[in-house]
Amino acid sequence: MNKIFSSLGKGIIYICTLPITLAILAIYSFIGIIMFFVVGIKGLILFFSGRNIFGDLPEDIEAKRRLNAIKMEHQAVETPASPTVVEIVNPEPKIEIDHNPYITTPVPEITPIENHLNDLIDYEEPKAIESSPDIEPPLLDDIEGIDKINDVSFLDDVPAIEEESNKDQFTENNDVNNEILEEPEEIKEEIIGTYKPLGTFNDDEYKDNGGTN
Amino acid sequence: MNPLIFIKLTESDKRVIIAILLLVILLIALAWLIGSIIIKVMKWQGKRLDTLTYDVVKLHVITDKKHYISYARKKNWRLFFLQSWKPLLIILLAILLLIIRNAITKDWSYNIWDYNVTGFNTLFFIFDFEHIGLYCKTFFGINLLAEWPKLISSPHWSAEAWCSYIFVPLITIGGIWYLVSVQCVIARTIRMYKRADSIYSKSLEGYNQADAISNDLDKTKYL
Numbered sequence: 001m002n003k004i005f006s007s008l009g010k011g012i013i014y015i016c017t018l019p020i021t022l023a024i025l026a027i028y029s030f031i032g033i034i035m036f037f038v039v040g041i042k043g044l045i046l047f048f049s050g051r052n053i054f055g056d057l058p059e060d061i062e063a064k065r066r067l068n069a070i071k072m073e074h075q076a077v078e079t080p081a082s083p084t085v086v087e088i089v090n091p092e093p094k095i096e097i098d099h100n101p102y103i104t105t106p107v108p109e110i111t112p113i114e115n116h117l118n119d120l121i122d123y124e125e126p127k128a129i130e131s132s133p134d135i136e137p138p139l140l141d142d143i144e145g146i147d148k149i150n151d152v153s154f155l156d157d158v159p160a161i162e163e164e165s166n167k168d169q170f171t172e173n174n175d176v177n178n179e180i181l182e183e184p185e186e187i188k189e190e191i192i193g194t195y196k197p198l199g200t201f202n203d204d205e206y207k208d209n210g211g212t213n
Numbered sequence: 214m215n216p217l218i219f220i221k222l223t224e225s226d227k228r229v230i231i232a233i234l235l236l237v238i239l240l241i242a243l244a245w246l247i248g249s250i251i252i253k254v255m256k257w258q259g260k261r262l263d264t265l266t267y268d269v270v271k272l273h274v275i276t277d278k279k280h281y282i283s284y285a286r287k288k289n290w291r292l293f294f295l296q297s298w299k300p301l302l303i304i305l306l307a308i309l310l311l312i313i314r315n316a317i318t319k320d321w322s323y324n325i326w327d328y329n330v331t332g333f334n335t336l337f338f339i340f341d342f343e344h345i346g347l348y349c350k351t352f353f354g355i356n357l358l359a360e361w362p363k364l365i366s367s368p369h370w371s372a373e374a375w376c377s378y379i380f381v382p383l384i385t386i387g388g389i390w391y392l393v394s395v396q397c398v399i400a401r402t403i404r405m406y407k408r409a410d411s412i413y414s415k416s417l418e419g420y421n422q423a424d425a426i427s428n429d430l431d432k433t434k435y436l
């Protein structure tokens with residue numbers, strides 16, 4: 001019931017405000033027609049100048065740019081790194097030519113406290129300074145006095161040392177070696193005479209022993 | 214006024230009172246219905262402006278009230294153009310049709326509301342409201358309609374009224390459509406100013422500087 005009365009009350013308010021509403025509507029209808037022609041003519045001019053009145057305003061373009069940037073950031077965060085086959089190509093070593101003839105090492109910026117701690121804890125032997133590839137070592141022939149080093153005439157005064165034979169005695173004196181290795185005939189006979197090969201069976205001997213062995 | 218006057222009312226008077234009351238209630242209900250529809254349309258169109266300006270506000274492209282109003286106004290009238298060109302085209306076509314018809318027949322006195330031969334009213338019941346005094350009755354000093362006026366025209370098809378049969382529906386549809394578009398532009402304009410106030414307002418209501426400073430100091434404790 002309250003709802004019905006509320007609706008009827010609203011209806012009465014609407015009827016009361018109807019003249020004002022109609023007046024506003026009439027004013028805006030008139031303004032609307034003017035604006036329709038203004039926008040239409042402006043659009044027509046822009047159309048013939050190669051632009052579109054219903055295109056994006058500068059604010060829209062800026063908003064789209066920002067939105068795309070945000071989307072790209074989200075995609076970068078959410079998308080896991082997919083396993084991809086990467087062709088590893090060894091690039092040619094990049095040689096940077098240092099025109100400075102002096103070999104310099106960069107001096108790290110270290111605060112006094114860090115320097116002290118490094119001395120106490122992380123002390124390391126100083127590494128050898130690598131030579132830069134552009135500085136080539138001098139050839140031996142170019143060194144002054146190298147010919148004096150090659151002069152070995154003073155060695156003629158030293159008595160010659162006989163070279164020791166590297167021949168193997170076993171390979172050179174075969175006869176002697178054979179003699180040493182071969183056993184005497186007497187010992188041979190003793191060994192053979194007592195030899196009984198496994199698995200041989202002598203019937204006579206078996207009978208002599210009374211059939212037991 | 215003596216309340217006993219109602220006791221003296223005749224049966225006919227009571228019927229008239231009830232009929233008038235019902236008519237008033239019906240009118241109010243109709244006004245409420247139309248008003249509700251208009252308010253719903255206005256809310257819907259207001260939300261449309263929010264949609265149009267959402268990105269630039271959320272992404273901080275527009276950071277002040279004046280810029281927002283300027284931008285929203287441009288968007289609003291562009292949308293109005295897109296919404297209203299169709300109804301205006303319909304109205305224009307209807308007017309052109311009437312002008313062409315009049316130019317061809319050379320009849321510039323053509324009455325589109327005639328109920329006898331040439332007008333659109335040939336399709337409706339027409340009562341003799343011109344002589345309404347004949348059908349009224351005085352009720353508490355007020356002239357009220359006591360019976361329906363005489364019927365002077367019943368619906369009939371007239372070939373000569375073909376132009377009005379096209380013109381009147383077209384102009385009615387176009388007109389209502391255009392008025393709805395205008396109503397939409399009003400709704401968006403109202404929403405535009407409301408949003409400009411709410412988005413870029415710097416209200417100090419409920420703000421206490423001393424409390425704010427102490428809160429800031431409390432926060433710095435934990436840093």
